[in-house]
Amino acid sequence: MIWINGVLVSPGDRSLYGERMLRGHRVWDPYRSKFAALAHLGYGVDLPPSLRVLYLGAAHGTTVSHIADYVECVYAVEIAPRPMQDLLSLARQRGNIVSIMGDATRPEEYAPLLERVDLLYQDVASPCQAEIASAHRVFLKEGGLLLLMVKTRSIDTTADPDEVTRGVIEEISPSYRLKAVVPLDPYHRDHRALVCEGVK
Amino acid sequence: MGMLRKKGPRISSGRAHITYSMQRYWFGDVTESGCIRAEGDAPALAARVSTLATGMEGFVPLRWEQAEECGAVKDRAGYLARLREVTSFLAEQKIQDWYARGDAVLIQKVRMLEDVDRAANLVAERFQEWDLALHPGPRDEPREAAPRRALEQARGRAEGARASVIASVDGLALARAALVQEVSASAGEILPNCTALVGGLVAARLLSAAGSLDALARLPAASLQVLGARAALFAHLRTGSPPPKHGILYQHHRVHNAPRGRRGKVARTLAARLAIAARLDRYRGTRDEEFLKKADEAVRRAGRGT
Numbered sequence: 001m002i003w004i005n006g007v008l009v010s011p012g013d014r015s016l017y018g019e020r021m022l023r024g025h026r027v028w029d030p031y032r033s034k035f036a037a038l039a040h041l042g043y044g045v046d047l048p049p050s051l052r053v054l055y056l057g058a059a060h061g062t063t064v065s066h067i068a069d070y071v072e073c074v075y076a077v078e079i080a081p082r083p084m085q086d087l088l089s090l091a092r093q094r095g096n097i098v099s100i101m102g103d104a105t106r107p108e109e110y111a112p113l114l115e116r117v118d119l120l121y122q123d124v125a126s127p128c129q130a131e132i133a134s135a136h137r138v139f140l141k142e143g144g145l146l147l148l149m150v151k152t153r154s155i156d157t158t159a160d161p162d163e164v165t166r167g168v169i170e171e172i173s174p175s176y177r178l179k180a181v182v183p184l185d186p187y188h189r190d191h192r193a194l195v196c197e198g199v200k
Numbered sequence: 201m202g203m204l205r206k207k208g209p210r211i212s213s214g215r216a217h218i219t220y221s222m223q224r225y226w227f228g229d230v231t232e233s234g235c236i237r238a239e240g241d242a243p244a245l246a247a248r249v250s251t252l253a254t255g256m257e258g259f260v261p262l263r264w265e266q267a268e269e270c271g272a273v274k275d276r277a278g279y280l281a282r283l284r285e286v287t288s289f290l291a292e293q294k295i296q297d298w299y300a301r302g303d304a305v306l307i308q309k310v311r312m313l314e315d316v317d318r319a320a321n322l323v324a325e326r327f328q329e330w331d332l333a334l335h336p337g338p339r340d341e342p343r344e345a346a347p348r349r350a351l352e353q354a355r356g357r358a359e360g361a362r363a364s365v366i367a368s369v370d371g372l373a374l375a376r377a378a379l380v381q382e383v384s385a386s387a388g389e390i391l392p393n394c395t396a397l398v399g400g401l402v403a404a405r406l407l408s409a410a411g412s413l414d415a416l417a418r419l420p421a422a423s424l425q426v427l428g429a430r431a432a433l434f435a436h437l438r439t440g441s442p443p444p445k446h447g448i449l450y451q452h453h454r455v456h457n458a459p460r461g462r463r464g465k466v467a468r469t470l471a472a473r474l475a476i477a478a479r480l481d482r483y484r485g486t487r488d489e490e491f492l493k494k495a496d497e498a499v500r501r502a503g504r505g506t
Binding site: 073081084085088091092095096097098099100101107108109111112113114115116135138139157158 | 224225226249252253255256259261262263264280281283284286287288290291292294295298299304434437438
């Protein structure tokens with residue numbers, strides 16, 4: 001990943017959604033992107049040019065666009081029509097974003113479109129985040145990485161975030177081995193990032 | 201179509217189990233004997249993808265090289281370009297379908313109505329403050345009593361910027377009247393049963409709070425009852441304060457006109473019938489007179505407390 005004086009950036013010649021530019025690079029704001037927050041907290045994930053990424057919960061595509069600046073291709077899945085429109089116009093400007101309108105709780109609907117990837121990134125606001133991660137294990141290569149952004153408030157608004165996170169870790173344990181739990185404070189409140197490896 | 205993927209007998213090869221099965225991908229069907237390429241342009245391939253609905257059990261993700269071997273694409277760049285054509289086409293189509301149903305436009309109308317109200321109130325309040333600064337003398341009534349009074353009194357006498365502010369508020373009032381009419385009319389079409397139960401405005405506001413007709417039809421009655429009372433509901437969940445009895449539903453005259461002790465019961469009964477009405481609206485789309493008669497009677501009964 002590219003840092004300029006402590007600022008995380010991605011290679012790109014012009015601003016796509018209003019982000020600042022820094023010496024010909026696009027500034028990747030940790031307050032807007034959990035992926036960037038993770039990097040700022042010391043858990044940056046390498047994004048080599050050969051990488052293939054499956055991104056669940058792409059939303060308007062801000063994080064997707066930065067990842068796409070680094071890697072070979074990003075499969076971006078989003079269910080809501082309004083953000084999908086933004087994602088599509090973004091994908092028109094980048095040759096390596098495959099935008100898929102689909103429901104992450106029903107992977108069978110878009111499975112015929114996907115190949116295996118090196119990195120599975122999941123950031124969906126759903127009460128069944130663990131189930132979704134497990135169902136997509138099949139799309140992760142051996143030795144591939146899962147980054148699961150646990151939105152504890154989407155699972156249970158009243159429960160303790162740590163307890164919710166423990167539940168998720170246990171539920172995905174048959175498919176993934178946990179490497180790190182990273183609270184995303186101060187960038188994103190009540191969010192925990194799980195860094196996991198696929199279990200064979 | 202999902203039945204097409206047949207699972208054959210498991211053949212033991214000594215080391216591993218091989219399952220005979222055809223894998224269906226966007227570019228074609230792959231079997232162990234080869235690949236049957238799907239013909240056609242991006243729209244044709246998109247139509248094919250919508251019918252695949254493969255089960256996840258026994259599913260093996262594709263390798264892009266299979267598309268190359270299949271003769272569907274020349275190289276990796278060609279693969280991504282073709283796939284992007286197909287997925288973009290599919291997404292555009294789904295977006296078109298989404299907006300074609302009309303609930304998305306109705307939701308925008310309701311939210312515009314809410315924004316217009318908010319804007320008009322904001323300007324009226326500021327106008328009043330300005331007025332107080334102009335005429336700091338004693339008042340006959342507390343100023344909260346009449347947020348628009350200052351504006352009305354200045355009408356015809358105000359000049360310059362103040363005159364044009366009044367004209368803008370009048371313009372917003374016109375917009376509001378037109379919006380109310382359009383919202384009620386569309387609600388009658390898109391939510392015939394809900395509208396018959398609680399009126400077009402309240403029905404449309406519930407739709408807006410739910411986010412879509414699909415979402416509204418999936419809401420349990422208990423959620424419908426407190427839709428729009430988010431702050432009170434979460435305060436209840438966090439701190440154990442009394443739960444809200446009603447949210448948007450309070451705006452319905454049967455609820456706010458009910459005696460205080462029975463409002464909760466009326467709201468609960470109404471919400472239960474609304475949950476059914478929303479499903480009727482989503483899955484049938486026409487008025488169900490018999491249901492409406494019974495529902496109306498149930499709500500009346502709840503209001504009488506018998």
